[in-house]
Amino acid sequence: MEKQSMQSYSIAEARNKFTAIVHAVETTAAIELTRRGEPVAVLISIDEYKRMKEGQKEFWSAY
Secondary structure, eight states, X not given: OOOOOOEEEEHHHHHHTHHHHHHHHHHSOOEEEEETXXXXXXXXXXXXXXXXXXXXXXXXXXX
């Protein structure tokens, strides 16, 4: 299985391309934000966030 690379933008780039980045997150995949070349955050769609939250609830209810 081939690992897909995540799109990455500096915070300054993200500020200038915010609308396009939000659209990309809604329609494709997560986007990494960097500061001085180091990853600091990841943007994900609301659907992905909800899926992760649901999985978290299921994990903790098992214990």
